Amino acid sequence: MGSSSVDIITVHGREHVVIINGCPFELAPGSFDPSIRKIEWAAGQGVIYWEDTAQEPLTFGEEGFRTYLAPLVRAFEREAKRVEDNVIILDRDNQPHSTASARERAGILQLIREEEEKMTRSTQAILAAQLAGKTPDPEDVRHFLFHYTKKLELRAQIAALESEL
Numbered sequence: 001m002g003s004s005s006v007d008i009i010t011v012h013g014r015e016h017v018v019i020i021n022g023c024p025f026e027l028a029p030g031s032f033d034p035s036i037r038k039i040e041w042a043a044g045q046g047v048i049y050w051e052d053t054a055q056e057p058l059t060f061g062e063e064g065f066r067t068y069l070a071p072l073v074r075a076f077e078r079e080a081k082r083v084e085d086n087v088i089i090l091d092r093d094n095q096p097h098s099t100a101s102a103r104e105r106a107g108i109l110q111l112i113r114e115e116e117e118k119m120t121r122s123t124q125a126i127l128a129a130q131l132a133g134k135t136p137d138p139e140d141v142r143h144f145l146f147h148y149t150k151k152l153e154l155r156a157q158i159a160a161l162e163s164e165l
Helices: 062-094 102-131 138-164
Strands: 009-012 017-020 023-026 036-042 045-050 058-060
Touching (some): 009 062, 017 062, 023 102, 023 138, 045 062, 102 138
Antiparallel strands (some): 009 017, 017 023
């Protein structure tokens, strides 16, 4: 993820949530500047909304991205990797060891596609909230994270199958 792509990023400071392209993660409260209520970024431009509503919103470009968003994007990526690594480790530890066939692998790939399709509804709802400048519905976030975790577990199964071949 980088500022040069078409990422849509929303930061909700009070909730300690960063959403990138419809994918939400809650980060450590210390990652956030307490004076910032919200940051929106799309198409190379960003706006900061301050907790002090008397303070005018600040519009920024690439330079501001490096200052205000890059540290949060890096924290987001670390959290996404931590969650993925934990799911893979937990899943690998719970997998019975067997030799995988191409059919088993194909079946798991189909399940991954199904989880991705299930994620579409909540991802679109979260993106719509982002674009409307609203906080996403907690139910959409839970739905997304549930299916995202299932997808990671299935990917871990494929990794485990491939390591046994």
